[in-house]
Amino acid sequence: MRLEPKPAPSLGVTLLFPIAAIVVTLLITSLLVLAAGASPFSVFYLVAKGAAGSQFALLETLTRATPLIFTGLAVAVAFRAKLWNIGAEAQLYIGGVVTVVLGTGALPLPSYLLIPIIMIASMAAGALLLLGPAVLKTRFGVDEVVTTLLLNFIVLLFVSMLLEGVLKDPMGLGWPQSSKVIAEAQLPRIIQGKRLHYGFVIAVVAAIIAWIIMKKTVLGYEMRAVGHNPEAASFAGIPVNRVLMKTALLSGGLAALAGFSEVSGLKGNLTLDLSPGYGYSGIVVAMLAMLNPLGVIASAIFVAGIFVGADAMSRTAGVPSYIAQVMVATALLTMVTAILLTRFRVRWR
């Protein structure tokens, strides 16, 4: 078996491949569903219904998509410049820490000042957290995959230390959790009484801004050039290291907004289970979106929908909700294969 390059496909084919990838994903996972003793049709129907079958389901999916949009964007912009940021999880938690540090009464300000200040401070903290690995990469050639990945564990332990120490809620009955943020630091709900909050709107705006940066600005051009061919970029006079620094700041800042939005919009306080791996799922979201910031919105909603729908499905059909993880993982593999097939032709023998 061998791959031969082929010319750029038409737009129709480009759109057809993701759909084919999803169909193949469903076919593969239906084998597992069958093994679990259920009917694939009813299971997939229940997943779809659980994800989008009612107002409640839809709002829940969008709520779950919010942090995924932020982490997906963080990964998408970094990967575009071939800065392999695997540390969105750590940057998310740092954003959460800053939110509770500033939002639990330390700054007695009205909402319209407090929330922007917290957002900027969170972004700054996340940006600085990724700047370290970026400096190590450009100065000493340290692989950022290793440093950002390991930082995830260091930061999680650091947060654990804070929650057992200075940030521990005195009224929390000994649980490792922070105090609640004050009302002025909370993002309002979009619909009264539902969980969907304005963090989702901020996420969509962030995606649009990221798209504009990538498509229209000098920085976006530099990032793409550095990502495609750093040697040629450097020869042409593009300051490669400086571009990587800026990319790190942008990516870390976006990931930190996920932590801010979860604490300020949804949870109200910081706990060790703030994120069930949103930082890692962000990689899947970004890859499914082919690193396009606007595509990240769609792929984040898709991934969130599978998780939410699978929870609902497992309650009714008795198939473990782990199937969601298999579906997302399979979707990633089929998608990557589909992208490959749009660029290469496979020859058998």
Add this chain to the structure above:
Amino acid sequence: MAEKLDLHLNKSCKRGRRALPQQPHPAASPPPSPQGGGEAAAPVLRLSGITKRFGPLVANNGISFDLKRGEVIALLGENGAGKTTLMNILFGHYVADEGTVEVFGKQLPAGDPRAALDAGVGMVHQHFTLAENMTVLENIALGTQSAWKLRLDRAAARKRISKLAGDFGLAVNPDATVSTLSVGERQRVEILKALYRDARILILDEPTAVLTPAEADALFRTLKLLVAQGLSIIFISHKLHEVMAVSDRVLVLRSGKLAGEQVTAETSRAELASLMVGQEVASPKVAEPKIGAVALELKSVSAAGQGSSHRLDGLSLELRAGEITGLAGVSGNGQATLAALIAGVLKPASGEVVVQGASMRDWSPRAALGGGVARIPEDRHAVGTIGDMSVTENVIAERYATARFSRRGFLDWKAAKNFAEEIIRDYDVKCPSPDARIRLLSGGNMQKLILGRALDPDPAVILANQPTRGLDVGAVAFVHRRLLEARERGAAILLISEDLEEVLALSDRILVMSKGRLSSPSRRGERTIRELGELMAGHGEGMAA
């Protein structure tokens, strides 16, 4: 190259006789050539109606030819004419859409390099495929015995290699590590590798691109010995004089089709050149230079070697306006270091570089560009262009930050596209649109874009590093014309090239670089090719202290 007459193969050799007066060699006792008198023997290789498409592009269109025993066929064609595709099909790397390959009368299964190897087809690629950390012997024997066999039978392998090396003038130490070998030696290892596997048909892809004239001569002598033994050779090249020197027949490919088939003895370089490009090509007419002030000066500059290139020690050089200074030399002797220095990529350890009267302080590509230095890099794929970005994005790469293309951090895509269209028009670039990925362009068109990008701001100094390497005749003529025009406008040009003919044709002043040092300059026509060749090899009079 030095003495072209020498290179013309004694035709009698190729008829299978083993009389080689100029080679007193163990070749005197090879196995009896089975060639005998069978002049009209069946072809050893027959390609019939080979067609290969890549999407809408027809890379090979119904190509048929025969290769006879003991014959050298030259495959001549522009870049993108389909030479490499054809050889990849023959060797089983690609599967043809139509047509068949027969070796010794038996059809080769499509897409099976193993079968091609077993049938006796050997290929020496342009870019060598050797394991650098292993010895010559290990490289040659690699893959010839079962992977389950734990020990290599070194004694037998060594005996066989030294026999082959002796027979064909391929001297190389079997125990040397490949990474310590020169380019010429590596090529000999590649040829030995093919012979070790009993290749009867040898394909050489641009074999002289990396060789000095003396090494190329040695290669041609080896080829002579090989055909005398009844081997058949396909020699891929776009250098006309080599093709004239080594081949019996020339096949000219043009845009995927066989444009012509000529018996070498009955054709001329001009005829082949016009078959290749479909029109007559004239060599550039060079007017008297109008030499002006010093535009760039290196004052006893020392710098660490760039990559595998030699370091520079107290090197001084002046480039004057309106003059082309040609820098000849075998690659690796410090040209890349000098080029990196002038391009602003490398900071010197000591010394001074003065561009248009101002001493350079800031060492970056931007500083060099700002000082009026245009750069044409040696490697247009890896360094000159960003393959996965569009033509537009590539042409603005050196100047995107200027007011012409950006405002307050936002790019002006309209201005960028206009600029790209301007260059496409003025430099006669063939590309589907300014939005096309530059990777899809041929080497010549890519180089035209790089040329346009570099020359558009009307630079005072032009660094042209191997500007025509690997280009076809038409594109070479185009690049030469543009460089001469820039010289007329008063640019100071440094032409770094391993192609001596190019250096001789264009340069007003010639320098030779060897081991990081420059020879004394010679004006146009003062030194012969032979004298330059000696300087390139590091001996001869005239190496400046």
